[in-house]
Amino acid sequence: MKVKKYVAANMTEAMKKIRAELGNDAVILNSKIAHTGGFLGLFKKRTIEVIAAADPKPKYQQMPKVKQKQMISSKIEQNDEARNQVLQNVSAAEQKPSGEIVKELNELKALLKSIPAGSVSASPSYPAPLQLMDKLLKEQEIDASIQASILSSLLEKWYVEGASASIEQVYSWLEQEMVKRISSVSFGGISFSKKYINVVGPTGVGKTTTLAKIAADCVITHKKKVAFITTDTYRIAAIDQLKTYAKILNVPLEVCYTIDDFKKAVQTFHDFDLVLIDTAGRNFRNKQYVEDLKQVIDFDEDMETYLVLSLTAKQRDMEDIFTQFSSINIDKFIFTKADETSSYGSMYNMINKYNKGVAYMTNGQNVPDDMIAVSPNNIAKSIIGVE
Incomplete structure (x- = not known):
């Protein structure tokens, strides 16, 4: 299993990097807001650090899509096993490389150990309230690409707001996001501009x-x-x-x-x-x-x-x-x-x-x-x- 830390200006950018390098099956193991740079404690730049993992050669690769989804779902549900497997792979990898790579692996291992057991959920990329939004959009048969884009924006909003918001607030964000995406076209009944x-x-x-x-x-x-x-x-x-x-x-x-x-x-x-x-x-x-x-x-x-x-x-x-x-x-x-x-x-x-x-x-x-x-x-x- 491949594990890597990503640092980006926002969650949208981080998700793009993760998907580009690890693919759509990547699991978000942890994420947090960080502040870097600055002078005498001032003018620090806000970033998001995300720990992601993916199996470079998934066993379900050649299976039918339905079977793939079942195996992915089963694997994600085994939260502690997935987490422990990542830690074991990191420990094994430490025995081989040296220098900067060892330093990065040590940092990753420390971060992974800080993730509480059972914290990787069935929808690992999203906090619990956003998982509800994800489920709602799926049930309403929103196109997958539109859904992913909307959830990415909501995820960024979630961290901007300090990773804390009520279900009512998240519903409001979803409504605002959906409205924004279609507001550029003309709506409404007859305007009598045409006969x-x-x-x-x-x-x-x-x-x-x-x-x-x-x-x-x-x-x-x-x-x-x-x-x-x-x-x-x-x-x-x-x-x-x-x-x-x-x-x-x-x-x-x-x-x-x-x-x-x-x-x-x-x-x-x-x-x-x-x-x-x-x-x-x-x-x-x-x-x-x-x-x-x-x-x-x-x-x-x-x-x-x-x-x-x-x-x-x-x-x-x-x-x-x-x-x-x-x-x-x-x-x-x-x-x-x-x-x-x-x-x-x-x-x-x-x-x-x-x-x-x-x-x-x-x-x-x-x-x-x-x-x-x-x-x-x-x-x-x-x-x-x-x-």
Whole structure:
């Protein structure tokens, strides 16, 4: 087993050094804040010293990944054995080299002996409160790279604050960190900066119901003059559904089969404040679907396009859907069916991966209720599970 001390300006830098040299399976045995340099006790530089260890040739190297994880977990749980093994290896190594290497090994041995037995936990890189955050992010299916980056920032914060904070404080740090990482993109509902709002997406995600909710909010709350256009001519039921909503809200509806129909509808509604466009939901794996949309809708108009995704879908499927629609300029996401799942990490992953914000999130079928305009804060709160 290889063991080494790392000195860095902060925990983030230390973790980078450890991963680069020892790999992702390295175990953090100990860490502490130190102050070096200075003059007459003043102007000392703050650093972090971290003791890390790793087996350069792990026995599970050629095993299947599932088996590897089981062996790693089993090994980490044997805290005292791992600690004692490191001490034995250090003692053995002392017999061979000399000079500066012996000095460093003696220093490492002293540090290792100072680590209390049983202190290496199942998540050795993180203190107990941060282990809870680690578990939460895993359960919410946050992408592994995003999760590692977030925990690295929290770990640095932990030591900056003196390695002492309540669970409530750590939850607050996590929320702040998650919000910060997505605050650079645009969030929120319709701003009325564009006249045409187009919703696209696969079948079954609730595009028509969501469009009705948006229309109701614009008519009732914002007192806007609203109209509907539908290009969903593949399902008669879809047209009837939108006609029902149009009648209830007392807004006009035009059905468009071709690009000429669309242009005529645009002319008909030239004096309206907002025109909401419904599209057919079809198999997203069929590339022809997106091409068909371009044959009916003029995307050069003063238009915003929202991609509607269900939170009950797999992350991989969401990514495939986005790829299929990437030839259309997607402005924001709308996530539906938040009431049908307890995992919201895919929403955060999509925002990070594609640098797109979220307009709305829906959590039920009731019109005009069960819809909220989204901000980075309520995205983070949904994932963390706090109000």
